[in-house]
Amino acid sequence: MKLLLAFSRRGQHDPGREPVIARVVKETGVLVNVEKANIDSMAGEMLIDVPDADAALVRQRLEEMGVTVRVMENAIARDEAECVDCGACISVCPQEVFSFDEEWRIRVSSERCVLCGKCIQACPHGALSQQG
Amino acid sequence: MEKSLDLINARIRDGTARVVTAEEMPGIVDELGEEGALAEVDVVTTGTFGAMCSSGAFFNFGHADPPIRMERVWLNDVEAYAGIAAVDAYLGATQEAESKDHLYGGAHVLEELVAGGTVELRATSRGTDCYPRRSITTELLLEDMNQAIMVNPRNSYQRYNAAANTTDRTLNTYMGTLLPRCGNVSYSGAGTLSPLANDPGFRVIGSGIPIFLAGAKGMVVGEGTQHSAGGGFGTLMVTGDMKAMRQEFLRAAVMNGYGVTLYVGVGIPIPVLDTGIVRSTAVRDGDILTDIIDYGTPRRDRPSLARVSYADLRSGSVEIGSETVRTSSLSSYRQARAVATELKDWIERGKMELALPTRRIDPAKRSKPMRETAVTPRVRDIMNRQVISITEDEEIRVAAKRLLKDETNHLPVLDGNGTLVGIITTYDVSKAVVTDGRLRQVKDIMTRKVIKTTPDEPVDIAAQKLERNNISALPVVDATNRVVGILSAIDLGKLFGGRRRR
Numbered sequence A: 001m002k003l004l005l006a007f008s009r010r011g012q013h014d015p016g017r018e019p020v021i022a023r024v025v026k027e028t029g030v031l032v033n034v035e036k037a038n039i040d041s042m043a044g045e046m047l048i049d050v051p052d053a054d055a056a057l058v059r060q061r062l063e064e065m066g067v068t069v070r071v072m073e074n075a076i077a078r079d080e081a082e083c084v085d086c087g088a089c090i091s092v093c094p095q096e097v098f099s100f101d102e103e104w105r106i107r108v109s110s111e112r113c114v115l116c117g118k119c120i121q122a123c124p125h126g127a128l129s130q131q132g
Numbered sequence B: 001m002e003k004s005l006d007l008i009n010a011r012i013r014d015g016t017a018r019v020v021t022a023e024e025m026p027g028i029v030d031e032l033g034e035e036g037a038l039a040e041v042d043v044v045t046t047g048t049f050g051a052m053c054s055s056g057a058f059f060n061f062g063h064a065d066p067p068i069r070m071e072r073v074w075l076n077d078v079e080a081y082a083g084i085a086a087v088d089a090y091l092g093a094t095q096e097a098e099s100k101d102h103l104y105g106g107a108h109v110l111e112e113l114v115a116g117g118t119v120e121l122r123a124t125s126r127g128t129d130c131y132p133r134r135s136i137t138t139e140l141l142l143e144d145m146n147q148a149i150m151v152n153p154r155n156s157y158q159r160y161n162a163a164a165n166t167t168d169r170t171l172n173t174y175m176g177t178l179l180p181r182c183g184n185v186s187y188s189g190a191g192t193l194s195p196l197a198n199d200p201g202f203r204v205i206g207s208g209i210p211i212f213l214a215g216a217k218g219m220v221v222g223e224g225t226q227h228s229a230g231g232g233f234g235t236l237m238v239t240g241d242m243k244a245m246r247q248e249f250l251r252a253a254v255m256n257g258y259g260v261t262l263y264v265g266v267g268i269p270i271p272v273l274d275t276g277i278v279r280s281t282a283v284r285d286g287d288i289l290t291d292i293i294d295y296g297t298p299r300r301d302r303p304s305l306a307r308v309s310y311a312d313l314r315s316g317s318v319e320i321g322s323e324t325v326r327t328s329s330l331s332s333y334r335q336a337r338a339v340a341t342e343l344k345d346w347i348e349r350g351k352m353e354l355a356l357p358t359r360r361i362d363p364a365k366r367s368k369p370m371r372e373t374a375v376t377p378r379v380r381d382i383m384n385r386q387v388i389s390i391t392e393d394e395e396i397r398v399a400a401k402r403l404l405k406d407e408t409n410h411l412p413v414l415d416g417n418g419t420l421v422g423i424i425t426t427y428d429v430s431k432a433v434v435t436d437g438r439l440r441q442v443k444d445i446m447t448r449k450v451i452k453t454t455p456d457e458p459v460d461i462a463a464q465k466l467e468r469n470n471i472s473a474l475p476v477v478d479a480t481n482r483v484v485g486i487l488s489a490i491d492l493g494k495l496f497g498g499r500r501r502r
Helices: A020-028 A052-064 A118-122 B005-013 B025-040 B106-114 B275-281 B310-314 B333-348 B396-405 B426-435 B459-469 B489-497
Strands: A002-008 A033-039 A043-049 A068-072 A076-078 A098-100 A106-108 A128-130 B019-021 B043-045 B048-051 B056-060 B072-075 B078-085 B088-092 B119-124 B135-140 B147-155 B162-164 B171-173 B176-178 B185-187 B210-213 B216-223 B236-241 B250-255 B259-267 B269-271 B289-294 B304-309 B317-320 B323-329 B410-414 B420-425 B473-477 B483-488
Touching: A002 A052, A020 A052, A052 A068, A076 A106, A118 A128, A118 B176, B019 B025, B019 B333, B025 B275, B043 B333, B048 B333, B056 B106, B072 B088, B078 B106, B088 B106, B106 B119, B106 B250, B106 B259, B147 B259, B162 B176, B176 B185, B185 B310, B210 B236, B210 B269, B210 B333, B259 B333, B269 B275, B304 B310, B304 B317, B310 B323, B396 B410, B396 B426, B410 B473, B410 B483, B420 B426, B420 B473, B459 B473, B459 B489, B483 B489
Parallel strands: B019 B043, B162 B289, B185 B323
Antiparallel strands: A002 A043, A002 A068, A033 A043, A076 A128, A098 A106, B043 B269, B048 B259, B056 B088, B056 B147, B072 B078, B072 B119, B078 B088, B119 B135, B147 B236, B162 B185, B171 B176, B210 B216, B210 B259, B216 B236, B250 B259, B289 B304, B317 B323, B410 B420, B473 B483
16 A cells, blocks of 8 residues: 655654654554655655555554655546547556557556646646646 | 448448447457448447647638738637738647746647637738738637638547656656656557558548538548557647537646646547458557657657557566556546547448548558758767866875866766766865765765766757756767767857858
């Protein structure tokens, strides 16, 4: 399961200043895969992947440390009225989120998405968007 | 055995014609043989749905009171060509709106009209005795127009080159997003369903034949612009009544970083008259070959990286050299199939009869490149041949002196054999001085990945390199990587100040 973490770095003791991921891994023993991290001077955002069974525990510990946690279920949304099933999204995606089904319709495996945004720009029909 | 068109049309009229899609035909020919398929099948329907930039429509808006002779016309702020008559205009799909903050163009206006939406017409004129009015603004629906006749000068390409990119930056092209270092392949075309791939000899596709155009009954006008069937790139000019079109088969699109285009659904019914047509309609994806072209070469003639079939492209990945590269389609196979299937339904229900061409299209014609009368300026025409350079094992202090003495900001760095290995700038030298006293030699501070040009590269392409990399000079090298000149932004200024004065 993918979790999107947001944390502040304003104050010296804000979670963004602490080794929160390392702490969670050490305490819980859950292997966390960091898929994307965007950290600047004031705040940070991080996308992590954790085994479904451990997600609740990881989430609870992170929240206790002051991190805002959101479960990414449908990271990428496809507007069926706009999509013409061309397939322009398929090969630009580094995660192989998109594929054709037997009827040559686009199939979206949203759980693989790491929010890189490449498909959104590549879609000629403006049919893809990131779930806010 | 041969079959006449009259017989086929008689069967269409009494509902007994056997109609199949071009996707079904190869299997039927395998099963029944050519003679058997000829006896069995009367019509093969084809279809394609993809980006067809060369599209647009003629409109007649009706006369206003007092009347106006429109000289300039805008539909939803997208300019249409009005140099034809008082209230006629042609709106091209790729024309972009003047004031919109997002990309919006002719294609969007065409889709909006077909969807039943309102479009704002704005026009200006100088006013004449017979047409006194000078401006008009009104809101129109498609039904308000006397005519809305789609005329697409170049549609339905026989096949299309696939695209890849060997450079190390992402390219945004009309073939979509091309990832660096051959990260993906983009292609277009419906392969086995493609209309012209089913009649590459243009035996039954020609002027006057009925077609499916964006959900309406349309017609082939004749060869399309840039028609080059001799090389396998035939095109068609097609027309149809927009008022009968459906949004499902006419969709505006934006190619990121490139511009607006229109997705059009085109389907052509092929009468099965003889075994020659049976053979041509038995074409499979594996029989239709195309090249993967390197769009990283910014020239008209781009190198081919591999030759592949549509079966390869549609499998999801192709081999380029020893690498497996994923493919993306820009055209929609599902929609191409929907076009061919709907056309099949029309014919089965007697809604469309077939016709033979009133004039044949030349299957051997090849399009020519542009004849250019002004010589395209090349780097050699404006480069500075007095190159001040330095070798990589000189001390930084020597480089600093040389930069000062010759009043230049760039020094190409050469190795012992005189070939280019790096470049240093005044900035690199300054940085070396303030940051660290330990760096002593030119090779410690030089940029090793040099962006460079060649003497015969067009100046426009060299200028793009400067701009894109935010640099102000390019070493000019020959085939053996020896520096023969340097091109600076100042040299470019000379060109624009001289021959291209505006």
